[in-house]
Amino acid sequence: MNIVARVGATALALSLIAAGPVWAQTRIEFFFPVPVEGKLAREMTRLVKLYNDSQKEVEVTAAYTGSYDDTKLKAQAAAKAGKPPSVVLMSANFLVDLKLSGDIISLAPELKADGTTREEFLKDFWPALHANATVDGELYGVPFQNSTPLLYYNVDQFKEVGLDPNKPPRTWFELVDAAKKLTKDDRYGFLMAEGYDYLGWLMETFTLSNGGRYYNEDYGGEVYYDQPSTLGAARFVEDLVFKHKVMPQGVTEAGGVSTAFFAGKASMVLLSTGTLSFIRENMKQAYNVAFVPMNVRNAVPIGGASLVMFAGQSEESKKAGWKFIKWLTTPQTLGGWSRFTGYFAPRRSSYDMPEMKEFLAKNPDAKVALDQLPYAKPWFATYQTVAVRKALEDEIQAMLNGKKKAADAVKDAQKKADELMRPYVEQTSLKVP
Amino acid sequence: MSVASTSSVDLALGERRAGRPRRLHLLGFALLAPSLLFLALFTYLPVVRVAIESLYDTPHGTGAAAAFVGLGNYAKVLSDPAFRQAALNNLVYAVGVLAPTLVLALGFALAVQRSSRFSTVLRTVFFFPSLVPLVAAASLFFFIFLPGVGLLDYYLGKLGIRGPNWLGDSDIALWSVIGLTVWKNAGYYMLFYIAGLQNVPRDAVEAAMIDGANAWQRLRFVILPALAPTTAFVTVIALIQLLTSVDHVIVLTRGGPSNATNLLLYYIFQSAHENFDYGKAAAATLISVAILLAISFGSLRVMERGARGDG
Numbered sequence: 001m002n003i004v005a006r007v008g009a010t011a012l013a014l015s016l017i018a019a020g021p022v023w024a025q026t027r028i029e030f031f032f033p034v035p036v037e038g039k040l041a042r043e044m045t046r047l048v049k050l051y052n053d054s055q056k057e058v059e060v061t062a063a064y065t066g067s068y069d070d071t072k073l074k075a076q077a078a079a080k081a082g083k084p085p086s087v088v089l090m091s092a093n094f095l096v097d098l099k100l101s102g103d104i105i106s107l108a109p110e111l112k113a114d115g116t117t118r119e120e121f122l123k124d125f126w127p128a129l130h131a132n133a134t135v136d137g138e139l140y141g142v143p144f145q146n147s148t149p150l151l152y153y154n155v156d157q158f159k160e161v162g163l164d165p166n167k168p169p170r171t172w173f174e175l176v177d178a179a180k181k182l183t184k185d186d187r188y189g190f191l192m193a194e195g196y197d198y199l200g201w202l203m204e205t206f207t208l209s210n211g212g213r214y215y216n217e218d219y220g221g222e223v224y225y226d227q228p229s230t231l232g233a234a235r236f237v238e239d240l241v242f243k244h245k246v247m248p249q250g251v252t253e254a255g256g257v258s259t260a261f262f263a264g265k266a267s268m269v270l271l272s273t274g275t276l277s278f279i280r281e282n283m284k285q286a287y288n289v290a291f292v293p294m295n296v297r298n299a300v301p302i303g304g305a306s307l308v309m310f311a312g313q314s315e316e317s318k319k320a321g322w323k324f325i326k327w328l329t330t331p332q333t334l335g336g337w338s339r340f341t342g343y344f345a346p347r348r349s350s351y352d353m354p355e356m357k358e359f360l361a362k363n364p365d366a367k368v369a370l371d372q373l374p375y376a377k378p379w380f381a382t383y384q385t386v387a388v389r390k391a392l393e394d395e396i397q398a399m400l401n402g403k404k405k406a407a408d409a410v411k412d413a414q415k416k417a418d419e420l421m422r423p424y425v426e427q428t429s430l431k432v433p
Numbered sequence: 434m435s436v437a438s439t440s441s442v443d444l445a446l447g448e449r450r451a452g453r454p455r456r457l458h459l460l461g462f463a464l465l466a467p468s469l470l471f472l473a474l475f476t477y478l479p480v481v482r483v484a485i486e487s488l489y490d491t492p493h494g495t496g497a498a499a500a501f502v503g504l505g506n507y508a509k510v511l512s513d514p515a516f517r518q519a520a521l522n523n524l525v526y527a528v529g530v531l532a533p534t535l536v537l538a539l540g541f542a543l544a545v546q547r548s549s550r551f552s553t554v555l556r557t558v559f560f561f562p563s564l565v566p567l568v569a570a571a572s573l574f575f576f577i578f579l580p581g582v583g584l585l586d587y588y589l590g591k592l593g594i595r596g597p598n599w600l601g602d603s604d605i606a607l608w609s610v611i612g613l614t615v616w617k618n619a620g621y622y623m624l625f626y627i628a629g630l631q632n633v634p635r636d637a638v639e640a641a642m643i644d645g646a647n648a649w650q651r652l653r654f655v656i657l658p659a660l661a662p663t664t665a666f667v668t669v670i671a672l673i674q675l676l677t678s679v680d681h682v683i684v685l686t687r688g689g690p691s692n693a694t695n696l697l698l699y700y701i702f703q704s705a706h707e708n709f710d711y712g713k714a715a716a717a718t719l720i721s722v723a724i725l726l727a728i729s730f731g732s733l734r735v736m737e738r739g740a741r742g743d744g
Contacts, residue, residue, distance in 0.1 A: 073706050100494030101709055186581060194601070196687045248580060250598030251690040256579050263582045383494055386707035397690035401603045420708075423492050 025059045026320035028086035028313075031078075032064060033071035033305070043340050051327055058320040060087075068094075068305065075310060076103055084310035086321035089144055092132040092306045093381040096220050099135040100383065100424075104308045107139040110322040124331075124347045128302050131217045131378035141306030142329050143346035145337060147274035148300040148376050149205045150369055151293065155286035157182055157267045168290035172209075172236060175268070175293040179246035182267035189246035191266035192237075193254035199396060200389040202270060204301045204380050206233035211296030220383040221425040225392050226414035232295065234406040238399050251397050258282075272303060273369040277342035280365070289365045291372050298375040304343060344370060383424035391416035480722065487715035494709070506716035516717060518692050519700040522607060526696060527675045529611040530618065534671060535664065537619035542626030543652075556623075563621035571681035574613045575600075578685070600686055603693035610694050613681055618674070622667045629663030630656070669732040676725055697721045 030048065034040040041064045048062040065071040068091035075088045090098070098104045111121055118139045122130050129143040151168065158165040161181045169175040179189025192202050207214040212229020216222035224230060240247040252260070258275065260266040262282055270292065271279075279287065292300050307325045309318065327333065335350035337343070339359050350356055351370070360367045382388045395409035395416075404412075462469075487506050491499040510516050541559045545552040562570065577584045578599035586596040599609040633656050641655045657664075679699045682688060688695035688703070695703075697717070705714035 069706075076706075097494070097709065194690075196689055248598060248601075250580070250601030250603075252580065252598070252601055253575075253686075255575060256582075256601075259576075259579055259582055265581050384708055386703075390707075394689075394691045398603065400601075401690060403603065403691075424494055427492075427494075427497075 025057060026316050027059045027061065028317050028320045028324065029078075029083075030060050030062045030087045030089075030324065031071055031075050031085045032062060032089040033066060033068050033091075034064065040341055043337070047328070047333065047337070051324065054327075058323055060324055072098070079103055079310050079312055082312070084312040086309060086313050086317050087324055088308050088310060089305050090141065090308045092141060092143065092146075092302070092304055093379045093385050095132065095140050095306065095308065096135055096381045096383065097385050098308070099140055100220075103311060104140055105311045105318075107142070107309065107322070110318070111139060124349050126346060126348060126373055126376065128373070128376035128378060129346050132302060132381060133306055141308045142325055143304065143306045144329060144334070145274075145341060145343035146302055146304035146346050147272045147343055148302060148369065148372055149202060149270055149292050150273045150276070150372070151268060151270055151290045152261060152279060152287055153268040153290065154261070154264065155288050157187075157264065157285075165286075165288060168288065169268075169293050170291065171293055172295045176240070176244050176246065179240070179268060180244055183246045186265065188248055188260070188266045190240060190268045190270075191247060191252060191257050191260055192270040193257045194251040194397065194400060195253040196390060196393055198254050199251075199393045200380060201272075201301060201303055203230070203233060203237075203392060203396060205270070205292055206236060206295075208299035208301060208377055209292060209294040209297060210236075214301075215380050215382055217378045219429065220381070221421045221429055223382060223388060223392075223414070223417050223421075225417055226410045229296075230392075231406060231410050234396060234399065234410050236295070237396065238406045241400060242402065250401055261287075274303070274341070274343050276365060276369060280342075280363075289368045291368070291375075298372075300372060300376050302376050302379045304346075304379075342366070344373060382421065384420050387420050388417045391420060483715045483718050486711060487719050488712075490712040502712070506712040507720070509713055510716045510720065513713075515692055515695065516700055519688075519695045519697050522693070522695055523676065523697045525607060526611055526614075527672055529608070530614045530675055531668065531671055533615045534618050534622060535667065537615065538622035538667065539626050539660075541619065541623040542630055545623075546627055546630045556627075559620040559623055561620065562617045565617070567617065567678060567680040568684055570613065570617050571684035574609075574681070575685055578609055600694075601690060603690045606686055606690060606694045610681060610685065613685075614675070618671065622671065625663055625667050626660065629660045633659040665732055665735050669729060672728050672732075673725060676721060 032041075032044055034044070044064070045062055048060050052059055063085070065074045071088065072090060072094055075085050075090070078085055090104075095104070099106075108118070111118060118134065118137075121139065122133065125133070125143055126146075129146060133139060133141045133143055153165075153168055155165040158178075163178055163181060169178045175190065182189035193199065194202075204214045207224075207230045210229045210232045212227060212233070213224055214230060215224060237247075241249050254271065254275075257266065257269050257271060258279065261269045261271075261279070262284070264285060276289070291298060307328060309321050309325070313321070329347070331345070331347045331349040331353060334345040334347050335353055335356050338345035338350065339356070345351065345356075351360075360370065380389060392410070392413040395404060395413040398404040399406055399409045488501060488503060489499040490502045490506060491497070541555075545556045545559065565573070580586060580596070580598045580601060583596075583599070585599065589596045597605050600606050637655050637659070638651060641651050646654065676696075677698060679696050679702075682694055682696055682699050686694045688699050698721070701714050701717045701721070704710045704717060
């Protein structure tokens with residue numbers, strides 16, 4: 001008995017010594033998705049370790065949580081079970097819904113504690129990113145990795161059909177001309193990702209470059225699916241398939257698009273700048289990148305993810321989480337992550353750093369993606385973002401399958417979207433004295 | 434807890450020796466208790482909670498509290514065209530997978546029922562797809578189905594056929610998913626038929642042979658009736674599996690194009706996690722649980738009848 005007691009006391013003493021420094025630390029959890037490849041997960045783990053080793057107050061446990069959708073699900077599930085993660089890297093267009101469902105918290109108190117304002121804090125971030133970081137005038141997310149659509153084209157095939165690879169198509173008319181020349185029996189001149197999520201993003205792309213707004217960036221209850229700008233975009237896509245016959249009928253997922261590009265079966269493809277590293281590593285033939293062709297103006301939507309904080313955590317944990325967010329979004333960290341992944345860095349000052357200038361000089365394709373940024377606009381986000389987005393996607397997919405005409409597709413999509421947003425609209429803009 | 438249950442078992446055993454059989458129930462319940470507890474905690478309780486949740490509506494984002502709406506969520510689900518399409522898709526999917534799966538599984542079983550080195554190899558080949566997790570199989574088939582550059586189109590191209598857009602054409606996508614599922618399941622159900630074939634009375638088959646029945650007649654009039662319980666069992670297991678796994682749909686199409694491959698379970702997932710409509714998701718869940726129960730009860734009765742007929 002005596003021995004047992006003595007062993008017990010020693011063990012207790014030892015554990016106290018071991019636990020000593022831990023007491024002073026705040027442990028927080030960080031959920032992050034990796035939409036593209038496994039090596040990004042390793043890089044993120046390395047960053048978190050770097051942070052943990054650099055200071056003593058906060059100990060971050062990083063959890064890789066799958067895709068963007070999975071990450072949202074797991075974070076919500078953990079919050080429901082009473083153990084919300086402190087910081088989550090969240091797809092930027094979920095912010096409105098997550099704010100409305102009360103899952104994420106406003107970062108305004110943290111800004112206030114730091115003696116700064118939202119405007120001041122966001123000043124260094126690209127202007128197009130501000131809207132997706134803000135809900136109802138308050139900061140809810142800090143942009144971390146961002147992308148825009150980009151036109152990738154096969155240089156060898158351009159030469160083969162007598163097109164100048166240094167003059168990629170700049171307008172929709174030039175795009176159709178080039179695509180017609182490039183299309184051969186088993187090769188398509190143009191291909192775009194048409195699966196759920198991607199299709200909505202690319203339809204926004206065409207609508208924006210057709211001069212449209214697509215949705216109300218300031219209010220979550222309005223979309224402009226049946227307006228001329230969206231109708232024109234839909235008709236353009238429909239004609240690419242059925243009139244010009246430069247794009248296959250039916251839906252092609254993003255994985256099919258990049259594979260067809262690598263195999264030389266598609267000469268021009270519309271994909272994300274986030275795919276740039278992937279294309280650079282896998283494309284055997286010569287390729288180049290260009291701005292998304294326009295009809296009325298140059299414009300592209302932003303995509304990507306922001307760091308958010310979940311509701312239900314202690315004040316201490318909030319402070320620690322905010323500290324970590326600030327470390328992750330320094331110009332240095334963001335620049336390094338951008339060079340590693342191919343996403344662009346959300347902070348403008350990241351590009352003033354010498355290592356970034358060197359990188360851009362070595363990779364002119366990354367420079368094109370950067371030059372397109374001043375034309376970027378916010379990413380689609382409404383009440384019930386996914387369902388409202390899907391309302392249009394389902395109709396466009398039917399159109400791509402030859403089951404519907406563009407005019408009916410956008411009209412039906414608008415009807416469905418209005419129905420979905422009605423509960424919110426009635427509680428907000430239609431609630432008048 | 435463990436002390437209490439041991440003593441009650443001791444008690445029950447003691448009583449039994451004393452010759453009071455009524456106390457036997459105690460032993461029975463004591464033995465059942467652990468699994469009953471877990472069943473209650475992880476199966477029945479969630480079902481009850483979902484049932485309650487299906488009667489309430491919490492409008493997303495309006496800040497309103499959960500309101501009791503009675504059967505309102507059920508009405509909403511049943512009048513939702515997306516639900517009706519998912520239900521119809523699920524029906525086509527279930528029948529479309531089940532029929533070829535049963536035929537193939539029986540065919541495989543008949544081909545490999547005798548033990549020889551060759552048939553052992555064949556069994557392994559047929560069974561192999563069941564060992565591949567559904568998600569992995571779907572990722573594999575993503576590349577097989579790729580339009581133009583995929584494996585399937587590559588070989589069709591050698592025959593001079595231009596394949597359709599397997600997963601991107603809304604008329605074909607569901608059938609592609611069905612094809613993948615048949616490939617995946619047939620080998621597994623073959624195992625049940627191999628076991629079932631061992632129980633077909635040899636003398637009946639031999640008697641039929643002496644009576645001059647040819648192979649088809651033996652199969653049709655002797656072997657198939659003897660396999661009826663196996664078929665009934667496989668049908669139930671397969672139907673339940675077809676209603677409860679959508680991994681491949683998530684990997685391949687996420688229900689698209691235009692909901693053409695959306696199945697009930699994925700519809701429920703979308704309602705809850707994409708559209709924040711938990712009441713609707715709960716109602717749809719209960720509807721599919723009801724379908725599952727109906728299938729199980731219906732076929733259990735058929736099976737019992739089959740078993741009795743056999744005896």
